[in-house]
Amino acid sequence: MKDIEIDSNEKSEYECFSCGKIVIAENRPSQCPDCAGEMRNRQVSVE
DSSP states (O other), X not given: OOXXXXXXXXXXXXXXXXXXXXXXXXXXXXXXXXXXXXXXETXXXXX
């Protein structure tokens, strides 16, 4: 497995666990702007 350097200035896609809305942002949104659900970074696998 390779180590990946993450550029903190790079925008990432975040997806709402509740409604599925996708938001592109530099920093992790605290909650979904549509339903206030929890957001996750789509680049990180959910296991």
